[in-house]
Amino acid sequence: MFPSLTDTLPTDWSYLSEGGATIVFSYKGPSNPSFNGTVLRLRKRVLGSEDEDHHSEIDFTIDFQKEIIERLIPRAHLPRLVPVVVGEDAGTWLEALAAACEPHRPAERRRTDHIDVKSSNAVLATDLVGGQIIAVEIKPKWGFLPSPTFLSDATRSIKTRTCRFCMHSHLKAQQGDVVALGYCSLDLFSGDESRVKNALSSLWDAWMNSDGAMNNLKVFVHGKKIGPVEQSCILDLLDDATDPKEALISALLPILTATPVLRTLAHLQRTLDALDIEGLAALWDRAPVGPDPTMSEWTDFIATYLAAPSLPPADSAHLRHHALAYLLSATLKDCSVIVRVPDGTVAVIDLDAKHIDRLRKWARLDAEIVRAYAAVPERKVCVDALRV
Numbered sequence: 113m114f115p116s117l118t119d120t121l122p123t124d125w126s127y128l129s130e131g132g133a134t135i136v137f138s139y140k141g142p143s144n145p146s147f148n149g150t151v152l153r154l155r156k157r158v159l160g161s162e163d164e165d166h167h168s169e170i171d172f173t174i175d176f177q178k179e180i181i182e183r184l185i186p187r188a189h190l191p192r193l194v195p196v197v198v199g200e201d202a203g204t205w206l207e208a209l210a211a212a213c214e215p216h217r218p219a220e221r222r223r224t225d226h227i228d229v230k231s232s233n234a235v236l237a238t239d240l241v242g243g244q245i246i247a248v249e250i251k252p253k254w255g256f257l258p259s260p261t262f263l264s265d266a267t268r269s270i271k272t273r274t275c276r277f278c279m280h281s282h283l284k285a286q287q288g289d290v291v292a293l294g295y296c297s298l299d300l301f302s303g304d305e306s307r308v309k310n311a312l313s314s315l316w317d318a319w320m321n322s323d324g325a326m327n328n329l330k331v332f333v334h335g336k337k338i339g340p341v342e343q344s345c346i347l348d349l350l351d352d353a354t355d356p357k358e359a360l361i362s363a364l365l366p367i368l369t370a371t372p373v374l375r376t377l378a379h380l381q382r383t384l385d386a387l388d389i390e391g392l393a394a395l396w397d398r399a400p401v402g403p404d405p406t407m408s409e410w411t412d413f414i415a416t417y418l419a420a421p422s423l424p425p426a427d428s429a430h431l432r433h434h435a436l437a438y439l440l441s442a443t444l445k446d447c448s449v450i451v452r453v454p455d456g457t458v459a460v461i462d463l464d465a466k467h468i469d470r471l472r473k474w475a476r477l478d479a480e481i482v483r484a485y486a487a488v489p490e491r492k493v494c495v496d497a498l499r500v
């Protein structure tokens with residue numbers, strides 16, 4: 113029997129944070145073994161689109177983590193996920209929650225989406241930011257430079273020198289988006305103390321300059337997301353510190369250089385994206401790529417990958433395998449890492465499966481990013497320290 117949200121009050125849930133697809137609340141109600149120490153992750157929908165029941169999608173999220181992700185990332189570094197039903201009078205309950213959270217949501221998110229009040233179930237996850245601690249959430253993005261093998265003559269020299277994150281930031285900045293300019297994801301993944309320090313310093317500066325709106329860094333203190341104006345509360349939890357930025361970086365640095373999590377993410381991203389989207393697109397030009405994989409197809413895929421992580425030949429006979437590998441790589445390029453200070457734990461969140469119809473979007477986006485970057489007179493040189 114799954115817990116039911118209508119056993120709690122909408123006011124027992126406090127708005128915590130959100131991403132592109134989901135909105136997250138932490139439990140603040142009376143002690144209840146089903147909900148203590150958890151967050152509630154609910155689907156959103158784009159304003160003006162139809163409400164949908166995401167029941168099967170939510171079950172898929174949980175199965176995907178259990179069957180696929182837990183075979184790649186140790187469970188100690190993942191939140192526990194359990195399904196929760198909304199229960200009787202679900203619509204009214206969700207509408208009350210949706211109305212109460214609106215004032216706390218960022219304006220740009222409010223303009224585009226809101227809670228899907230037709231959902232009949234959702235996910236409860238371990239609250240990774242709660243307690244008398246500081247939790248820092250980093251969305252590290254891409255941790256490798258592509259191998260030149262499958263790149264075209266037009267892109268090879270660009271894509272093997274400047275990392276995807278730096279090039280994408282350039283395009284986004286041109287388009288007027290909030291970006292972490294100065295942050296290079298390869299620095300964060302390098303394992304090298306001074307480069308990791310640089311990465312954290314750039315993330316902090318971008319967080320300050322964007323007034324906390326940039327999505328590669330979030331800071332939580334005592335279970336609540338803080339903005340730059342509240343940064344002094346970081347000092348309450350760190351001994352002998354006078355400058356929040358320096359204190360936080362000093363606390364994070366030993367954790368991030370010691371954890372195997374970043375190395376694991378970069379290794380998985382790289383080995384699962386062995387062809388680059390260009391190499392993959394050359395295959396799907398010759399054969400249809402097919403529908404979204406079922407869980408049993410994912411399970412077969414992961415067994416094959418774990419038995420021999422080097423991918424099969426880049427030919428159309430293996431298109432499906434390469435497509436699934438790329439999808440999984442995309443999940444790992446888009447996840448976030450939560451580091452708790454001072455206890456030093458590191459966990460990975462947002463590991464949902466991506467839909468296969470994204471492949472074409474990624475190919476178009478890649479071409480657009482490289483085209484824009486090709487026009488830069490002095491291109492950045494990013495160093496891939498983990499290249500094998």
Ligand SMILES: O=P(O)(O)O[C@@H]1[C@@H](OP(=O)(O)O)[C@H](OP(=O)(O)O)[C@H](O)[C@H](OP(=O)(O)O)[C@H]1OP(=O)(O)O
Nearest residue numbers: 131132133251253280327442443446466470474477
């Ligand atoms: O394409 P990207 O690299 O910009 O990644 C998207 C993210 O943008 P970012 O660059 O991290 O600001 C984007 O993040 P935001 O909504 O911008 O916070 C989403 O994570 C999106 O995935 P989904 O639509 O939620 O499945 C992400 O889309 P996918 O690439 O995973 O399709």
Ligand SMILES: Nc1ncnc2c1ncn2[C@@H]1O[C@H](COP(=O)(O)OP(=O)(O)OP(=O)(O)O)[C@@H](O)[C@H]1O
Nearest residue numbers: 129130131132133134136191237238239240241462
């Ligand atoms: N287990 C957790 N504990 C604490 N906070 C969490 C947890 N899961 C998610 N969050 C918070 O909620 C936010 C949104 O969750 P998540 O990243 O899973 O959403 P998303 O919509 O899939 O994101 P994206 O747009 O990046 O794909 C996270 O950035 C994080 O701040």
